[in-house]
């Protein structure tokens with residue numbers, strides 16, 4: 001199984017850790033500010049094209065569009 | 079900050095020189111609820127100068143003393159990438175606030191403390207943290223050692239439940255004590271890894287020699303420089319000159335190479351690590367991942383099929399609610415004002431004064447007020463949808479569709495509402511977070527046919543296209559919706575360019591709304607509508623009254639209105655429309671249903687749509703009627719809508735809306751008429 005994937009490649013129920021955020025400063029700042037930073041543990045609640053994707057970070061739930069989700073690099077965890 | 083176009087001038091509304099309490103916090107933390115609790119009904123809703131971001135101010139009373147509470151826009155951080163964040167940041171930075179109340183959602187503390195750290199990092203000392211939604215945190219099994227938390231953060235922490243009011247007295251007390259200088263704080267400030275800290279120190283030293291030291295926290299400026307914050311780079315460049323600035327930028331590049339990524343990521347990352355360490359010192363038990371009922375509901379409500387179906391059901395219900403209760407109220411108000419006019423008329427001897435008062439002023443005020451029930455009910459409906467958490471899901475469902483036209487999912491809401499009435503629909507654009515999205519959504523809104531235009535469309539379709547009337551009516555609807563969406567693309571590409579905002583939205587837990595919040599919120603917003611849109615509508619009503627009564631009443635062919643129509647005829651004939659159409663369209667600006675009523679007056683038909691239909695059929699071809707229906711739908715927004723756009727976006731955008739609609743209607747009208755002429 002590939003360890004490093006984009007959020008858009010994750011499946012429902014999978015867990016992982018954010019390792020990087022690609023993309024321009026606008027998108028980066030927005031994701032960082034809302035709590036998606038390298039090191040953050042996430043859990044995919046809803047996945048699949050064409051999005052939006054829903055992830056859990058702690059008690060918080062975020063819906064993320066395909067464009068932004070494609071910029072988030074995740075290390076999959078079993 | 080001197081370099082930015084967002085200015086804050088608290089003195090405008092603070093003539094008494096009250097001490098200022100600013101509320102900051104993430105979106106949805108309960109800021110509005112706390113604001114309402116602190117200020118009660120002594121509040122005022124307006125806009126931040128120069129932008130359409132809502133600004134709320136209110137007076138807080140405590141032991142006979144008064145304080146001015148300013149509600150800053152809800153933000154996740156304080157970067158220069160959005161207007162909301164710039165407003166909040168500049169307000170704090172300029173030292174406008176005597177106390178900053180940082181409202182944090184205790185059930186989601188990690189992310190909320192990020193903003194707290196950004197605030198503290200600016201060097202602000204007078205901060206009180208309201209640890210809100212403490213009830214939810216408890217329910218989720220999270221416990222806090224508040225004393226320890228205060229010690230670790232170095233500022234007072236007051237646990238609150240804004241919904242029940244718990245802790246709010248303590249909050250007020252802490253705010254006032256801080257203003258009185260009775261609390262000394264020792265705010266914690268994030269510490270970064272050695273290479274970053276070294277660079278912060280280096281840059282701070284360079285900045286020490288400038289006047290910046292008098293106004294800003296140098297450590298904060300240095301951190302923002304590392305993040306390549308555009309506003310701060312501009313500011314520092316002004317004071318430091320290119321030589322030293324280049325040196326700094328060189329250092330930043332080296333650091334970026336060392337970390338192999340932009341420093342904003344690195345800094346945010348380390349800030350979160352720092353926060354994580356803090357949290358472990360005072361949070362006793364942290365909740366863990368657990369699938370909840372919320373998640374299951376979300377899978378359905380954001381599902382590509384079920385999501386759309388539920389969305390349709392919810393908005394159908396909203397419409398039903400607004401128009402079932404609103405329309406009778408509107409009619410009552412209308413009747414009330416015409417009765418009032420009739421009652422007053424005999425007491426005014428002077429004919430001109432009587433006309434002005436009865437038709438102009440009372441009619442105008444009536445026109446303003448008759449929209450009030452719709453606007454108010456709509457705001458109630460919207461507030462309920464927001465507070466239950468559904469609005470976020472609706473945005474998710476519509477995201478994919480709207481994105482094709484360069485708009486976010488949320489902009490769908492004002493568009494749907496427009497089928498009822500554009501006025502509340504334009505007001506509803508407030509729900510959009512991004513300034514650019516908000517303006518575009520506002521500008522295309524008038525193109526969606528409201529219920530008043532439905533009257534015109536169905537009348538003309540019925541009179542001229544008996545067999546195909548439904549087809550024709552639907553066709554006109556389709557054309558105008560298509561034009562609205564294409565306009566969004568066009569305006570986004572050429573008029574208001576800008577980066578498309580990435581779609582990330584928090585899905586709050588579903589909640590039963592607090593009625594008090596819903597009502598206060600809706601009431602304040604509707605009042606704002608009256609104040610702002612009202613003046614435009616009133617002015618318009620008086621103008622039209624004048625044009626149609628001077629020098630002689632309309633119907634004679636000699637009134638200013640008819641003369642204006644005839645003067646416009648050469649132009650309207652390009653669309654195959656004669657002066658009668660031109661006059662009708664002028665009156666339609668007041669309210670679109672007037673287009674048909676005016677035809678009635680011009681043809682001298684007292685009553686009966688049937689009679690009017692026959693007369694019009696003799697004078698016009700079906701093609702002309704079709705063009706008239708289309709042009710009526712597209713041309714100038716009615717006065718109330720113009721007023722609403724002015725209230726929400728300012729004079730400039732109201733003017734753009736007028737010009738754009740007029741141009742679009744003319745082009746489409748001319749095109750359709752000539753194409754039709756050749757094809758038929």
Ligand SMILES: Nc1nc2c(ncn2[C@@H]2O[C@H](COP(=O)(O)OP(=O)(O)O)[C@@H](O)[C@H]2O)c(=O)[nH]1
Nearest residue numbers: 105106107108109110111211239240241465592
């Ligand atoms: N359970 C609970 N709900 C709260 C509390 N404070 C606010 N809320 C709810 O949280 C939602 C968002 O509140 P609002 O004041 O509109 O948040 P804002 O977006 O920060 O202005 C509303 O549904 C409130 O009723 C609280 O202390 N406890």
